[in-house]
Amino acid sequence: MITMPARKPRRSAAATRRTPLLLDRAALKRRLADDTYDVLVIGGGITGAYAVLDAASRGLRAALIEKDDFASGTSSKSSKMVHGGLRYIEQGNVNLVRHSLLERHRFRKNAPHLVHRLPFLFPVLEKEGVFDARLAKGFEGLLWTYDLVGGWRIGKLHQRLTVPEVLAQAPTLRAENLKGGLMYFDARTDDARLVLTIVRTAAALGATILNGAKAEGLLTQRDKVAGARVTADGDTFDIRSRAVVNATGVWTDELDGQADDGHQPRVRPAKGVHIVVPWDKVRINCTVTVPVPGRTRRATCTRWGNSVVLGTTDEDYQGPPDDVHCTREEMNFLLEGANTAFEGKLTADDVVGSIGGLRPLVGGKEGATLDMRRDHHITVGRTGMVTVTGGKLTTSRHMGELVIDKVMTVLGRRGKSRTAHLPLLGGAGYDAEAVAASGGLAAHLGERFGTEARFVGDLIQDDPALAEPIVAGLPYTKAEVVYAARAELARSVDDVLSRRMRARLFARDASADAAEAVGAILGRELNLTEAEAERSVAEYLAAVRHEKSVLLEGAAA
DSSP states (O other), X not given: OOOOOOOOOOHHHHHOOSSOOOOOHHHHHHHHHHOEESEEEEOOSHHHHXXXXXHHHTTOOEEEEOSSOTTOSGGGSSOOEEOOOHHHHHTTOHHHHHHHHHHHHHHHHHOTTTEEEEEEEXXXXXSSSSSOHHHHHHHHHHHHHHHHTTGGGGSOOOEEEOHHHHXXXXXXXXXXXXXXXXXXXXXXXXXXXXXXXXXXXXXXXXXXXXXXXXXXXXXXXXXXXXXXXXXXXXXXXXXXXXXXXXXXXXXXXXHHHHHOTTOOOOEEEEEEEEEEEEGGGSOOSSXXXXXXXXXXXXXXXXXXXXXXXXXXXXXXXXXXXXXXXOOHHHHHHHHHHHHHHXXXXXXXXXXXXXXXXXXXXXXXXXXXXXXXXXXXXXXXXXXXXXXXXXXXXXXXXXXXXHHHHHHHXXXXXXXXXXXXXXXXXXXXXXXXXXXXXXXXXXXXXXXHHGGGHHHHHHHHHHOGGGXXXXXXXXXXXXXXXXXXXXXXXXXXXHIIIIIISOHHHHOHHHHHHHHHHHHHHHHHHHTOOHHHHHHHXXXXXXXXXXXXXXXXXXXXX
């Protein structure tokens, strides 16, 4: 096998850019068809994103393809937490917690505009709580362990709270059985934007990335995987690569089966769901963990701007992986937990958005998915394809590093990962305090784009009309739709409203009202025909209707 010389990585390109990184689909497709790559990553979720970034940062010729949109699967439907995982300490997996907390720290350093500190509150109740005062003493021991193995890096240790201090954080919490509380600190992120930023950082380092590009089959040479046959925008072409990575999450077994006829399925999908309600219905200033009567699973309620996100269940899933939604039963489960813990009465009419996603667990078919370990698994198949499964968002950078370590072995090369201290686009030089103090549109753009917010600001300066909101009640602007089309490979109304923005999650009906305006902007920016733009709008509206029917009417998902 011929080995091409490695290119010297352009690390400065990922730190600060003087001009926006514009991505052209036609040019990217030509590159994919014409070039020969060192590694092709299949799957554009968080794991595949960090794998292609790690490869590009080492100087490999790297490419990534995603059949739908970046983060359109599990990675836009997570709990959005960047955390060590208290539950893993309870399971005895302290090493995973220690490593996760180190990776949480790296995320906060490399992407300070996207990963923010978040307080977590456990109310201590006399009865019917997550735990009573007696159990709270034992739980505080877990919190001390959490702090000591790495939680301290976030800048605060856990705290004991009095009843007034608990109610200051969560004034609508039912107080009749309240004895106090425990608070510790983790972090959260907009998971879809994080994935997008990682793949764009890889592109800034020379990687070729493309969404809407489905691997129809694998290419082989001398019984080794040597690339993939791909369809994108109606075109079919071959991508030639010396190594291939399967990072397709819950679709892993399907691709592994193409590489090896004798492959035995090993992924066990676990379903998680979240619903969103207005903040004025549940006035909290942090994440509050609450019990659900008659269930062993806890629910979390997290403030996100003017909304509160409630989630998540963790159950076996047997249905199609391409059509996963929160059901009416799951919504009622979460509403029941919130109504037990808080004053007032939440109903289905208060739910403004929902998501359902699948976690690709690896292990046996017996036992509850909640009790399964979240370690990742990386293997090299008999045809040389590197497959990564399991793991979690917080450890995705390290998973990407280990994946490319395996790729280097397949290629017969050496080279160390450089991503531990590599800022993502918009992260270098970002001043969170200054951005927060700026308020208004500047703060909104800064917290989404970091130092690259100036490129969106330039669009508004050139055309002040682009400062107008695009979704009623949300801060997103028309300029962000333009930027999504020019620089973020947005192809459809759904790409914009579901992932470039999170409008579908936080204001589902308002996002549907905005679909036509988004479609018009995309039509102009992407040179779509009138029929193509109308189809994109219609597909989004149909998807929203389907989501609502599953949630509110109990229709089949």
